[in-house]
Amino acid sequence: MKYHITVDIGGTQIRSACYRMNSNTPVMIERISTQGEQSALERLCMVVEKTWPTDGKVCGISVAAPGPVDPWEGIILYAPNIPGWKDIHLKNHLQAQFKVPVTVGNDANMAAMGEWKFGSGIGHHHLIYLTISTGIGGGIIMEDKLLLGQRGLAGEMGHVTVLPGGPLCGCGKPGHLEAISSGTGIARWTQGEIQKGRPSALSAHEVITAKLVHQAATEGDELAIEAFNRAGFYLGMALADFLHLFNPTIIILGGGVSRSGELLFAPTRQAIEQFVIEPHYLDNFTLTQAALGDEAGLMGSLALAQEYFPA
């Protein structure tokens, strides 16, 4: 029996899954915290070992890694959530350890691959995927190919400026889409408005989260609804820009905030229609929700493994 192993490195945990050749259903999934006695790299190897099949051959390991990645050299340039991870030569390390070929890609790019091959994007040739959670990342498929750029750093769609001089992004720059339309952005704006004295059911809470804002919005809280309208407005404005730049047939929104459904999608669609320069951009165009949930990264890695490491 032949297998693929795929790994998804998250901010708090690392997951490893084992798939039989040509199957999309994992035989086994294991997870481990990134923090512990051993280094994150050692823990990554531990969890891969746990999913190693006893009855056959592993054709390759495919890893979805956070932060900027050089996909050709398999180097994690840095991982925002794992202290000390900078220029980690993950491909070389894993190949030396496990004696099988290894590929490494950015996790949001991998999630785009996953949605394209197994999720909402099946059959599309020009696809944009955005994950909207604490941050905003994404991946772009053009003519059936992941857009990588010279060093694999393309597709950072959370880090486009939508409001010059606006709130600071996690990256330190002002006014990025991520600073406004991510969960963090939604919570921060709502907290700020409450501090300014705006009435809201949320004012009882000391710390506001996007989840709380979502809950309040579904219960009709005006400020909370406005928070989603604002996030959707800037998101739709950015998506109109992406239509003009990429002319895709589909934009797929994933990540926790996208699960707010129409609360986010309605103002986003409205802004796209408001800002698109030409109706032809909306020909054969769909804005839709991701299908794979938290599995997108693992599934995208699987797509890459199936492509790179055939039996």
Place this chain on the structure above:
Amino acid sequence: MKYHITVDIGGTQIRSACYRMNSNTPVMIERISTQGEQSALERLCMVVEKTWPTDGKVCGISVAAPGPVDPWEGIILYAPNIPGWKDIHLKNHLQAQFKVPVTVGNDANMAAMGEWKFGSGIGHHHLIYLTISTGIGGGIIMEDKLLLGQRGLAGEMGHVTVLPGGPLCGCGKPGHLEAISSGTGIARWTQGEIQKGRPSALSAHEVITAKLVHQAATEGDELAIEAFNRAGFYLGMALADFLHLFNPTIIILGGGVSRSGELLFAPTRQAIEQFVIEPHYLDNFTLTQAALGDEAGLMGSLALAQEYFPA
């Protein structure tokens, strides 16, 4: 002897050039106004006929057309500067007329091809070209391929929002890069500041043009210099976004306004450095001026003809 014919449809004139197979030097260039007794389409055919070689075979005609183009069907969806041009099936029309294969592309995309094959972008695999004149257009080459999107409408880099609620663009939407950093944008802002009472050597002029602002800036006029600083600031902010989205090795600026040199390039470079999220985006990266001038469109069409219509 075998030949290619290339055509560049401008706002005021149509040019046709004839090249010997595998030569980049035109045997003949003819031009004709878009306006006259005959329709623009008839005039286009007239100027192509003028460059038709008498001693051999034409392998194909390649056309650079203004406005959104469907490059697969060879349809000009509309041409902003030619009244009545909407859904012009140019490829079919020219093929029926001249009995040779025809290809049609957006003029800014063709200029990107020209700079890539024959100009400042030779040897690059990930290239962005912007033409900054009365408007802003462009073309994107990723992994040695023109990025077209589903209908060929990708690469509209002038129509990204850089200042929400900002000045109206030629397309009717607010705050686009084109509305601020094009020649029109520079002239309009300067005129507005003078009307507000800002002192400037330009206040003697009734109508301000980008050329006049450029002239005044080189003579040390503070308002004129500020106009270029502002254009460069927003341009650099947008280019930083493009670095995050496309991770190119080179961005080439063409068009009349780009010829202002350091007046525009210095604030643009400064803004790129200010807004880029990660120094790796500047690895092996060059911002530079176009090499081909007004010939970029014809040369890009030639590149396409050489690819599509070999001997």
